[in-house]
Structure formats: C-alpha cells, structure tokens
Amino acid sequence: MNTLEDLKTAVINGKRKEVKAIMPDLLDSGFEPSAVLEQALIPAMSVVGERFKRNEIFVPEMLVAARAMKEAMAQLEPRLVAAGIKPQYTAVIGTVEGDLHDIGKNLVATMWKGTGFEVIDLGVNVSADAFLAAIDQHKPHLVGLSALLTTTMPAMKDTVAAIRNAGHTDLKILVGGAPITDSYAAEIGADGYSRDAASAVDAARKALAA
Amino acid sequence: MKFTKLAISNPVDLIYGNAPHPITTRHGMVIGGGTVYPELNFTLPDIDIRKESMPAIARHYKQIVTDALERAAELDVPAVMLEFETLPPMTEFPDLGMEVVDILLHGIEHARDKYGLRATLRCTPNDNREFVRPPVMRGGRYLDAMLELFDRSAAAGTEFLSIESVGGKEVHDDALVNGDLRAVMFALCVLGVRDMRFLWEHIVAIASKHGAYAAGDTACGFGNTAMVLAERKMIPRLFASVVRAITAVRSLVAYECGAVGPGKDCGYENPILKAITGCPMSMEGKTAACAHLSPMGNLAAATADLWSNESVQNIKLLGGMAPTCYMEQLVYDCRLMNCASGEGKESALTLRNWLVKSDAGHDPQALIISPESSVRIAESIVRSKSHYHAGIAAARTAITILREATEGGCLPSDPRETSWLQRMEDELDEMPDTEDEFIDEMLEEVDRTKFNPDEYFFGQPHA
Ligand code: B12
Numbered sequence: 001m002n003t004l005e006d007l008k009t010a011v012i013n014g015k016r017k018e019v020k021a022i023m024p025d026l027l028d029s030g031f032e033p034s035a036v037l038e039q040a041l042i043p044a045m046s047v048v049g050e051r052f053k054r055n056e057i058f059v060p061e062m063l064v065a066a067r068a069m070k071e072a073m074a075q076l077e078p079r080l081v082a083a084g085i086k087p088q089y090t091a092v093i094g095t096v097e098g099d100l101h102d103i104g105k106n107l108v109a110t111m112w113k114g115t116g117f118e119v120i121d122l123g124v125n126v127s128a129d130a131f132l133a134a135i136d137q138h139k140p141h142l143v144g145l146s147a148l149l150t151t152t153m154p155a156m157k158d159t160v161a162a163i164r165n166a167g168h169t170d171l172k173i174l175v176g177g178a179p180i181t182d183s184y185a186a187e188i189g190a191d192g193y194s195r196d197a198a199s200a201v202d203a204a205r206k207a208l209a210a
Numbered sequence: 211m212k213f214t215k216l217a218i219s220n221p222v223d224l225i226y227g228n229a230p231h232p233i234t235t236r237h238g239m240v241i242g243g244g245t246v247y248p249e250l251n252f253t254l255p256d257i258d259i260r261k262e263s264m265p266a267i268a269r270h271y272k273q274i275v276t277d278a279l280e281r282a283a284e285l286d287v288p289a290v291m292l293e294f295e296t297l298p299p300m301t302e303f304p305d306l307g308m309e310v311v312d313i314l315l316h317g318i319e320h321a322r323d324k325y326g327l328r329a330t331l332r333c334t335p336n337d338n339r340e341f342v343r344p345p346v347m348r349g350g351r352y353l354d355a356m357l358e359l360f361d362r363s364a365a366a367g368t369e370f371l372s373i374e375s376v377g378g379k380e381v382h383d384d385a386l387v388n389g390d391l392r393a394v395m396f397a398l399c400v401l402g403v404r405d406m407r408f409l410w411e412h413i414v415a416i417a418s419k420h421g422a423y424a425a426g427d428t429a430c431g432f433g434n435t436a437m438v439l440a441e442r443k444m445i446p447r448l449f450a451s452v453v454r455a456i457t458a459v460r461s462l463v464a465y466e467c468g469a470v471g472p473g474k475d476c477g478y479e480n481p482i483l484k485a486i487t488g489c490p491m492s493m494e495g496k497t498a499a500c501a502h503l504s505p506m507g508n509l510a511a512a513t514a515d516l517w518s519n520e521s522v523q524n525i526k527l528l529g530g531m532a533p534t535c536y537m538e539q540l541v542y543d544c545r546l547m548n549c550a551s552g553e554g555k556e557s558a559l560t561l562r563n564w565l566v567k568s569d570a571g572h573d574p575q576a577l578i579i580s581p582e583s584s585v586r587i588a589e590s591i592v593r594s595k596s597h598y599h600a601g602i603a604a605a606r607t608a609i610t611i612l613r614e615a616t617e618g619g620c621l622p623s624d625p626r627e628t629s630w631l632q633r634m635e636d637e638l639d640e641m642p643d644t645e646d647e648f649i650d651e652m653l654e655e656v657d658r659t660k661f662n663p664d665e666y667f668f669g670q671p672h673a
Contacts, residue, residue: 055443058389058444058626059386059389059439059442059444059445060388063388099299100298100341103386106387107387107444121361123343125341126345127250150254150256150257151258151259151297152257154256154257154259179256
C-alpha cells in the first residue's frame with residue numbers, strides 16, 4: 001500500500017506517472033484529501049523549492065515536480081471541493097501594462113501554486129482595470145505585480161494606486177521584477193517585494209500573516 | 211543553405227576590427243576595415259512614455275547625444291555609431307519614435323559640424339508583435355507601425371536598420387525553462403527561420419529604398435534569455451551554451467535575405483555569423499555590465515568590429531551622465547585594440563588571444579563563441595542541407611566542444627551540469643530525419659494556446 005511519504009517522494013522526483021498511479025490508491029484507502037495536500041503535496045513542493053534555493057536543482061527539474069503536483073491536484077481537487085475545502089489563499093498575478101516579460105512572473109506563480117495557493121495568472125501587459133476586474137471576480141487575498149522595465153515601473157505604481165483607490169486597502173500586494181527594490185515597493189504602497197521565486201513564497205506568507 | 215562555405219575559415223583571421231566585407235558609411239566611417247569603433251546604446255530612466263511626457267523624454271535624448279558625442283570628440287575618436295533601441299510605445303506610435311530619431315540625427319550632424327566627428331545612427335525598433343497573444347506575426351497594427359518606423363527613420367537619415375525580432379519566442383520561453391532542446395530547435399530553426407525570412411525581406415526592401423543598410427538581427431530574446439537564466443543558476447550553463455550555438459542558425463537568415471552588418475551588439479552568436487558571412491559585427495561584453503551580466507566580458511571583444519555597451523540608463527554618475535561615461539569606456543577599449551592591430555597582425559593576435567584566454571576557461575558560453583569554436587560551429591552550419599539540419603549540426607558540434615573541454619579539464623566539470631550533455635545528445639538522436647516529420651511531431655507537442663501555426667506556415671502545408 002502507498003503512503004503519503006511515497007506520494008511526496010514521487011512529486012519531489014517529478015514522477016508524474018507514479019503520482020497518477022499512487023493517488024487513487026491513497027484516496028481510496030481513506031486518506032483525507034486535506035491530509036494529502038498538506039502532508040504530502042505542499043511539503044514536497046517546499047522541499048523542491050528549498051533544493052532550488054540551494055542551487056541543487058535547476059528550474060526544469062523544479063517544473064517537472066510542479067507538473068507532477070498538478071497531476072495529483074487534478075485528482076484531488078474534486079475531493080477537496082466535495083469536502084468543502086477551499087485553498088487557504090487565492091492570488092491574482094500578472095505583468096503590468098506595457099510589459100511583456102513573464103518568465104519570472106511564471107516562476108512565482110508556479111511557486112505559489114506549489115505552496116497550495118489558488119493562483120489566477122492574468123498573463124502579461126495587464127492593465128490596472130484588468131487587475132481590478134480580476135480582483136472583483138476572484139476576491140483574492142494576494143495580488144502579485146511584475147515589471148521588468150524601468151519604463152513600466154510607473155504602470156506598476158499606477159496599478160497599486162488604482163487597487164488602493166478602489167477601496168482594497170487591506171488586500172496584500174506583492175511586487176517584483178529586476179528593477180524593483182524593497183524601497184520602491186514601500187514607496188508605491190505595496191506590502192512586500194521579493195527578489196526571486198523561491199523567496200516569493202516566504203514573502204507572500206509574511207504579508208498574509210501581517 | 212545560401213552560404214555554403216565560410217568567409218573566414220581560419221580562426222586566426224576571425225579577429226576584431228577586420229571583416230572580409232567591410233561597410234563604409236556616408237561620411238566615410240569604415241566598419242570592419244581595420245579599426246574598431248564604439249557603438250553607444252542608451253535608454254531612459256524610469257519614466258512613463260506618453261505623448262505628454264515627450265518633452266522630458268526629448269530632453270533626455272538631447273542630453274545623451276550632445277554630451278556623449280562631445281566626450282567622444284574630446285577623446286579624439288574619429289567615428290562612432292549610436293544605436294537607438296526604441297522602447298515599446300515608440301514603435302507602437304512611430305511619431306514618438308521619430309521625435310527621438312530626429313533629435314539623434316540632429317545631434318549627430320551637429321557633432322560633425324562642430325568636431326568633425328563621423329557619427330552615424332542605427333535604429334532598432336523593438337518588435338511589438340507579441341503584444342497580441344498568441345502573437346500575430348504577419349500583419350496587424352504592431353507590424354505596420356514597426357515597418358512605418360523603419361521606413362520613416364531610414365528616410366530621415368538613419369543609416370543602419372536592425373531589430374531584435376521575436377519570431378518563435380512564444381515557444382522558446384517555455385522550452386528554456388523546461389530545458390527542452392527539441393522545442394528550442396523548433397522555435398529557432400523552424401519558426402524563427404520562417405519569421406526572419408518574412409521580416410527581413412521587408413527590412414532589406416526599406417533599406418534599399420532609402421540607401422540605408424539592412425544591418426542585422428539578434429537572437430537576444432532566445433540566446434541571451436538562456437544566458438541570463440543560466441547565470442542565475444536557473445538552467446544549466448551547458449544547455450544555454452548549446453542554445454547559443456543553435457541561435458546562429460536563426461540569426462543567419464537576416465544575412466541570407468541581404469543584411470550586410472554590422473550585426474547587432476547583443477547577438478553573442480555574432481562571431482559564428484562573422485565566420486560564415488564575412489560581415490562586420492558589433493559585440494558587447496564587460497562594458498555592458500550596466501545592462502546585464504555576461505560571462506565573456508573580454509572574449510566578446512575578440513571578434514568585434516564595433517564595441518558596444520548594450521544599454522545604459524540616462525542617470526547621473528560622478529563622471530557625468532551614464533551614457534557619456536560609457537562612451538569613454540568604449541573609447542578606451544577600442545583604443546587598446548586599435549593600438550594592438552596598429553603594431554601588426556602578431557600584436558593584434560596576442561591581444562585577441564588574451565581576450566579569449568582570460569574568459570574561455572571560466573564559462574561554457576564564452577568557450578562556444580571563441581574564434582576556434584565559432585569556426586567549428588560555423589562550418590557545421592554551412593555544410594548542412596537545411597536550417598533544421600543546421601540546428602542539429604550546430605548543437606552537436608557545440609556538445610562535442612563542451613565535452614572535450616569538460617573532460618579535458620579546460621572547463622569546470624560539475625556533474626549536475628555535465629549530465630545534460632548526454633541528455634541533450636539523446637534528444638538529438640531522437641530527432642527525425644526530415645524537417646517535415648519534425649514539424650508534424652512538434653505541432654502535436656506544442657501548446658497551441660501560446661502559438662498560432664498559421665502565423666508561420668501561412669497557408670502552406672508547412673514548408
Ligand atoms: C529575457 C528578457 C527579455 C525577453 C522576455 C521573455 C519573456 N517571456 O519574459 C524579451 C526578449 C522578450 C525581452 C524584451 C524586451 N526587453 Co528584456 N530582458 C530580458 C532579460 C535578459 C531577462 C529577464 C528574465 O527573464 N529574467 C529571469 C527571470 C527569472 O528573472 P526576473 O524576471 O527578474 O524574475 C524574478 C524576480 O525578479 C522575481 N519576480 C519577478 N516578478 C515578480 C513578481 C512578484 C509578485 C514577485 C514577488 C517576484 C517577482 O522573481 C522572479 C523569479 O526568480 C532582462 C535582463 C535583466 N537583467 O533582467 C532584459 C531587460 C529587462 N529587458 C530590457 C528591454 C529594454 C527590453 C525591450 C524593451 C527590448 C527591445 N527594445 O525590444 C523589450 C521589451 C518588451 C516589453 N514590452 O516588455 C531591459 C530593460 C531596460 C529598462 N529600461 O528597463 C533589460 C534590463 C535588458 C537590458 N539590460 O537592457 N526581454
């Protein structure tokens with residue numbers, strides 16, 4: 001019989017087929033869906049994130065693990081919904097208007113998914129209005145803005161202002177991208193900044209706990 | 211392949227300042243004719259680009275061209291290239307871009323009158339076609355606006371037209387983060403090649419209409435993205451180095467369509483292209499540290515005909531505004547190279563070899579564009595029967611070079627990295643014999659939400 005530990009190991013090693021086979025076995029043998037998520041999948045991705053942070057693995061290996069987790073989530077989600085369990089946090093993320101850089105933003109989205117957040121990725125070149133519409137629709141706890149161009153930093157600032165002006169004063173906003181700094185984040189009224197995808201999880205958890 | 215033999219087949223002849231097919235500008239600056247000149251590139255500090263902010267933007271560019279050319283003249287430089295790489299709204303709304311072009315051309319003329327400085331302009335409209343997702347490559351307002359800017363800019367007096375085109379990038383981005391060599395090959399050698407043919411026909415036509423030069427393209431969004439990801443330890447350096455070799459196949463298409471150089475500074479694949487085409491190339495290295503880290507700050511200069519700083523914001527440093535300071539640095543680098551070649555081939559080669567040797571053992575990406583490796587990769591490309599086969603051949607040659615170096619102790623050998631050589635080789639072994647088969651396979655594999663085949667195969671079955 002398979003254990004949560006087996007599932008965790010399979011996710012860490014990115015063994016999608018194995019994950020696919022283990023999941024029904026686990027779920028049928030009475031493991032709570034929430035336990036599968038919290039004791040196997042999320043810890044697996046956090047191990048992967050740590051390994052990446054320590055430069056023990058590369059992004060391709062991390063993404064293989066993320067896809068294995070996705071495989072598990074596909075089977076787990078209906079059970080979670082049936083049990084009335086919602087993801088603890090919902091996040092909306094996007095690259096600000098005028099900016100097409102998305103490699104970094106995608107990695108942040110992957111890491112947030114890996115930590116169990118529901119992530120709505122709005123893509124690139126996202127206007128302030130589009131962020132506002134997504135906030136109304138998804139009622140997120142967290143919004144992530146990415147900007148890689150010095151010339152789109154003003155758009156990031158405007159987007160934060162638009163969100164705040166729309167009355168979302170408590171909504172946590174995290175920002176990132178090569179030209180962004182801690183002090184810029186503070187200056188434009190964001191709740192946090194992180195310099196890479198691995199620390200984006202800690203930054204999100206810290207902002208949400210505040 | 212249009213180029214079936216090398217313009218430079220002996221690595222000894224692949225050297226800075228000298229290209230078999232030099233270019234002479236209207237005012238007599240000869241690029242690739244024995245002297246290396248600076249190519250200065252600059253950008254704005256954080257500022258919103260809108261019609262209303264144009265007066266402030268204009269002041270920045272006026273200041274850049276005036277101060278930087280004054281510094282060049284003070285340092286006795288006979289000639290320089292300025293590159294205006296647009297920011298997205300300046301291409302989207304050509305009126306904005308043209309305002310800057312006019313300022314720069316005016317500044318160049320002024321410097322010619324005042325100091326006798328032979329300066330010239332390269333204009334590089336940025337490729338906005340991917341603002342639509344999936345990208346619309348062969349029509350639409352982004353393409354139209356970009357071609358309009360090329361045309362108006364050349365009509366106004368810009369002498370060199372370049373671009374960092376993005377065809378295939380929508381597939382390549384994912385390919386990189388997934389370490390997927392097949393998808394890299396598809397993006398560069400199938401999609402990229404087709405888009406380059408389409409785009410460069412237009413650029414060459416515009417250039418010849420106005421007596422300008424169609425200069426060259428760069429696989430910046432491909433090879434440099436890989437390089438930056440590798441430097442950040444996100445993907446293996448050996449993988450990024452093999453990607454670099456393959457990018458040469460894509461960038462080559464500009465020259466097949468009639469581009470004559472100088473190739474764009476950020477195309478680190480340029481030494482391979484110089485060996486194939488004999489066209490002069492712009493390169494950037496240590497003087498581009500203001501823009502991004504590169505592992506070949508010295509080595510990149512070994513084959514440069516123009517020496518560039520990639521991009522620097524117009525901000526104040528102690529020595530002056532940043533573009534002015536960078537002009538100064540470029541000038542001194544060029545002086546050294548020109549001084550060495552002034553003493554004859556042997557001295558020139560001594561310096562070149564030092565430039566190469568000081569970097570090649572530190573990083574595989576550097577090794578791949580060394581003169582020796584460049585010629586080997588170039589050879590494998592011109593011997594191939596199609597761009598698809600050239601991509602495979604370039605990758606195989608790069609893998610062989612990297613294997614020799616890691617096994618021979620010429621490069622550090624980290625098992626986490628070196629295991630990728632075998633992985634890549636296995637992937638190449640699995641590649642089908644013909645491009646058609648490959649396309650059929652890839653059209654099944656690639657995420658269609660990100661990419662529209664019709665933009666590349668345009669009504670034809672595929673070819
Ligand atoms: C790759 C790249 C591109 C690719 C983008 C591919 C893609 N799909 O994203 C392409 C080729 C398309 C491109 C285009 C352009 N680029 Co560009 N690009 C880069 C480059 C080399 C690397 C960016 C990258 O992917 N890094 C790797 C990722 C993993 O890192 P990251 O993005 O920083 O993200 C990490 C963190 O910042 C953080 N993070 C990021 N977002 C967020 C969000 C949140 C919420 C959090 C918490 C954290 C976080 O976590 C991420 C993961 O670790 C940079 C150089 C640099 N120094 O950054 C230039 C750079 C950003 N580009 C630049 C320029 C100028 C351009 C162009 C205008 C060029 C042109 N003239 O065509 C166009 C603009 C297109 C547009 N409208 O956006 C300049 C910007 C200069 C300036 N004035 O600001 C740079 C700095 C290069 C340079 N030195 O000149 N570019």
